Amino acid sequence: MEFASQICPSGPAVPWPLRLEQRLSSPEPIQIRGWCPSTWRPMQAQDGWIVRVRPRCASLSAAQWLVLAELARTHASGQIELTRLGNLQLRGVRESALPALRAALVVSRLAPADEQADLAPAVHCTPFYAKGDRTHALALALSVAVARDLSPLTLQQQDMSALPGKFDMLVDDPQCHLQSLSSDLQLWPCADGRYGLALGQSADWYGFESAPAAVQAAVRIALWFARERSAQAAGRLRALAKPIDLQACGLARASHHLEPRTQDKTTAKPLRPGALNPHGLLLGAPLGRLDAWAIQKLAAPMPEQAEIRVTPWRSLLLPNKHLDSLPARLDSWDWIRQSTDVRLRVSACTGAPNCPQAHIPAQSMALRFASSKAADRHLHISGCAKLCALPADATNVVFASQDAAGQIWLHASPAEAQPSARASIPYRPLDSDPHDIQQQLNDLQL
Incomplete structure (x- = not known):
C-alpha cells in the first residue's frame, strides 16, 4: 500500500493512503475481521x-x-x-x-x-x-x-x-x-x-x-x-x-x-428520499438506523404480502x-422524507460505546455536525481508522485514533485523501452549543 505521511502541528504523524478505497492507516493496531x-x-x-x-x-x-x-x-x-x-x-x-x-x-x-x-x-x-x-x-x-x-x-x-x-x-x-x-x-x-x-x-x-x-x-x-x-x-x-x-x-x-x-x-448517484420515482417512494433511515416501533407503525397497515424493498443507500x-x-403521519425523528433533510449530509459507523475499537461516539457527533455542513457536502465520521460504513458519496472524512499516552485525536481530510489538506486536533466531547460545534469544524478545516 502506498502512503504519504505528514507531520500535523496539532497531533502525531499518521500515515495516509493515497487511494481511499485502500482505507486509512493508524499508528495503533486495528483489528480487521475480513468477513x-x-x-x-x-x-x-x-x-x-x-x-x-x-x-x-x-x-x-x-x-x-x-x-x-x-x-x-x-x-x-x-x-x-x-x-x-x-x-x-x-x-x-x-x-x-x-x-x-x-x-x-x-x-x-x-x-x-x-x-x-x-x-x-x-x-x-x-x-x-x-x-x-x-x-x-x-x-x-x-x-x-x-x-x-x-x-x-x-x-x-x-x-x-x-x-x-x-x-x-x-x-x-x-x-x-x-x-x-x-x-x-x-x-x-x-x-x-x-x-x-x-x-x-x-x-x-x-x-x-x-x-x-x-x-x-x-x-x-x-x-x-x-x-x-x-x-x-x-x-x-x-x-x-x-x-x-x-x-x-x-x-x-x-x-x-x-x-x-x-x-x-x-x-450512478445515490437516490435521495422524498420525490416519487417510477418505482415508488424512498424513505430514508437516519444514519441507517430504524427503530423497531417505527417499522411496526409503517408495516402494520399494509397487506401482509405488500413489498417494502431495501436500497443500498440506507433507505426503504x-x-x-x-x-x-402509508400512515398519514410518519415521525420525522424516525424517517427522512425530504431530499433536503440535513441528516443526509452525514454518515457514521457504529462508534463508541458499542464498538470496542471506536474511540468516539461517531453517530451522535455526526448528527451534531449535520446542520453545519453544506448541502453539496457529505461528512463521514468513523470511531477508528478502519472507516467502516464509508459511503461512496462522502466528500470529507473524520476518524479517531489514540496515541501511546492515551490522548484521542481527530483526523480530517477530503475524501480523496489529499495529505496537504489534512488536519488533526485533540478530541474533546461535543455539547449542543452551535458555536462549539462550528469551532470544532473550523479546527478540523471542514
Whole structure:
C-alpha cells in the first residue's frame, strides 16, 4: 500500500493512503475481521452479537418486516440497521437468544434453513425491478447458483477453501443505478436484450446472449478465484495480482466492451428520499438506523404480502401500489422524507460505546455536525481508522485514533485523501452549543 505521511502541528504523524478505497492507516493496531456476519455466523461486538439478514432480491414483505421488528425488540437493541449494500442487521443480541432468533428468522423465510446457503457469497440486488422481469429473474437465478455451487461445503468437496466472507456479487438494473457500488462481480440485463458482467467497478465489461450464460460465467470466475487466491491470500477479486483466465472463466466467447456500461452518469448517484420515482417512494433511515416501533407503525397497515424493498443507500422503497397504506403521519425523528433533510449530509459507523475499537461516539457527533455542513457536502465520521460504513458519496472524512499516552485525536481530510489538506486536533466531547460545534469544524478545516 502506498502512503504519504505528514507531520500535523496539532497531533502525531499518521500515515495516509493515497487511494481511499485502500482505507486509512493508524499508528495503533486495528483489528480487521475480513468477513461479515450472517444469520448462521453472527459476529460478537461490544454490545452483544450482530446478526445479519440478507433480503432476497432486496425485498421483504410487510409481514416479514413486522417479524423482524418484533425480534429486534425482544432479542436485540430495538433497532434495525441498514447496511451500505442493502443488508439488515440486529445488534446487541444476547448469546442465549441466538438459537431462538435464528429459528424465528428461518421460519419467517428471512434466512435460509441451510447453513451452507447462508455462508455462500452474498448476492445483492437492485430494488428497481418488477416481479418477473429480466432483472428479477437474473437475481433469482444467480442466488440459486451461488448457494448451490459456491457454498463452503461444495468448495471443500472440490479441495478448495471457502471464498472470503466479503466476496460478493451484485445484480443491477438496465439503468445501472448501482454501478458505483463496490462488489466483486456485477451482472445486469442490458437494454438490447443481452446480459452484462463486470469485474468489480471495471469500466470494461462482457456481454452474454442469455442469463444462464452470464450466471455460469460468474460462478466460473468465483471458482477460479477460489483456486487462485490460496497462494496470495487475496480477500477480494481486485486484490488478486494475476490476470484473469478468460478461457477458464467462460469469458473467451463473450463480447468484450471497453465503453461504459451506461452513458447516463446520473443513474450512478445515490437516490435521495422524498420525490416519487417510477418505482415508488424512498424513505430514508437516519444514519441507517430504524427503530423497531417505527417499522411496526409503517408495516402494520399494509397487506401482509405488500413489498417494502431495501436500497443500498440506507433507505426503504415503498412500491407505488402500496402507498395508500402509508400512515398519514410518519415521525420525522424516525424517517427522512425530504431530499433536503440535513441528516443526509452525514454518515457514521457504529462508534463508541458499542464498538470496542471506536474511540468516539461517531453517530451522535455526526448528527451534531449535520446542520453545519453544506448541502453539496457529505461528512463521514468513523470511531477508528478502519472507516467502516464509508459511503461512496462522502466528500470529507473524520476518524479517531489514540496515541501511546492515551490522548484521542481527530483526523480530517477530503475524501480523496489529499495529505496537504489534512488536519488533526485533540478530541474533546461535543455539547449542543452551535458555536462549539462550528469551532470544532473550523479546527478540523471542514
